[in-house]
Amino acid sequence: MGWLTCERANQSAQQRGDGVNGPFDFTLALADDALIAAQRLAEWTTRAPEMEEDIALANIALDQLGAARLLLSYAGELEGAGRDEDALAYLRDDRQFRNVLLVELPNGDFAVTMAKLFFLAAYQLPLYTALAGCADERLAAIGGKARKESAYHLDHGALWVKRLGDGTEESHRRMQAAVDHVWPYTHELFAADPAAPVDPATLRPAFDEVVGPVLAEATLTRPGSAWAPAGGRAGVHSEHLAYLLAEMQVLHRAHPGAKW
């Protein structure tokens, strides 16, 4: 990943000017990706196709949650407004979330979940790898920890994409439908943002390098559609996010500061 840089990471919250694309927004966006992905994956708990997969998905969800907590805490510090990880996770409305649309999409069938997992991991792995080389020590530490987890998520997603794609006629049909459904949402992951500590546009080659061969081995076709829904980074979400947040936040909002 030698071509990835992380030049602007030392920019302080004060230096970020109008608040767009500075370290706070960047960190919050990554945190929200991980948090919403964790919440969606957790929906599979006790419902996965087999017990082993149930544990695997819960493990991955907890990895995402762990990264989300570190990133949210750091975002709160960068903001300097006294918001901690709980305030950021539980007391924002959907328009204030900065996650990409891909992670808030409903789970669909198992093939859709695997397509989402695979594409997300193929983006997060080079992202966290680039972060690990950041001048900002906190982001570098988070990247260093999370990239190992992402490598496993990628492995897990790729295994299932290959097995379902190159499996039975029915599994192939479903996996192709899932890839067709999720693919348009991958473009938002790489929207150029030259001012960010890691410009997402620089991650695209690493993503394509991983995704191409896996889809080919899975006998799946990469969709040619140019439709590229976006808006998540600006807080303009699909109708699905508010329902997810309602479930995720209800306890904390009903019982502020609840612990167990």
Place this chain on the structure above:
Amino acid sequence: MRARRGLSHTHVGSLHAPDAELALRNARDLYTRRQEGVSIWVVPAGAITASSPDEKDAFFDPAADKVYRHPTFYEVPDGVAHL
């Protein structure tokens, strides 16, 4: 599962998987959540030939009265420290 380098693998459990590659990953997810191991082997259950509980008497009891199989009848000479 091998708990750490230098120890031999020991059996830790069984699981379902469609093939060996996924069995290895399922084992990682099920049995190494708390850093229990540094190496995993998976073996399909069908590849294991096991002794039957019915054969226990014939298999294992005959060894019970053969104490001479234990190397305990040698006198250790004085001054041999590392025997």
